[in-house]
Amino acid sequence: MLLLISKFVNSQATAITAFVPLALDIGVEPGVVVAFAAACYGYYILPTYPSDLATIQFDRSGTTRIGKFVINHSFILPGLIGVSSSCVAGYFLVLAAGYL
Numbered sequence: 001m002l003l004l005i006s007k008f009v010n011s012q013a014t015a016i017t018a019f020v021p022l023a024l025d026i027g028v029e030p031g032v033v034v035a036f037a038a039a040c041y042g043y044y045i046l047p048t049y050p051s052d053l054a055t056i057q058f059d060r061s062g063t064t065r066i067g068k069f070v071i072n073h074s075f076i077l078p079g080l081i082g083v084s085s086s087c088v089a090g091y092f093l094v095l096a097a098g099y100l
Helices: 002-009 012-025 030-035 050-058 076-097
Strands: none
Touching: 002 012, 012 030, 050 076
16 A cells, blocks of 8 residues: 555655554554555656656667556566565564564
């Protein structure tokens, strides 16, 4: 949910402000909330962020592009890998620290 909401509102802080209290109210462990805080970065899903658009415009090699579909672009795979690995690493760090 954090990932999608942060993209729709284009704000990581708003996504966290809206969903952390909700997650805690429904009984999600605080350690899990902290571990998955990296999921609030969803800017890369749609290429609407100015730095993404500038990168596509400046790249003359053609490797940075928007595909036939809006979500088919050069930033989606690195973004998914980064957010997924950050959430997994956060989970293991919280687990190792004893918060779960």
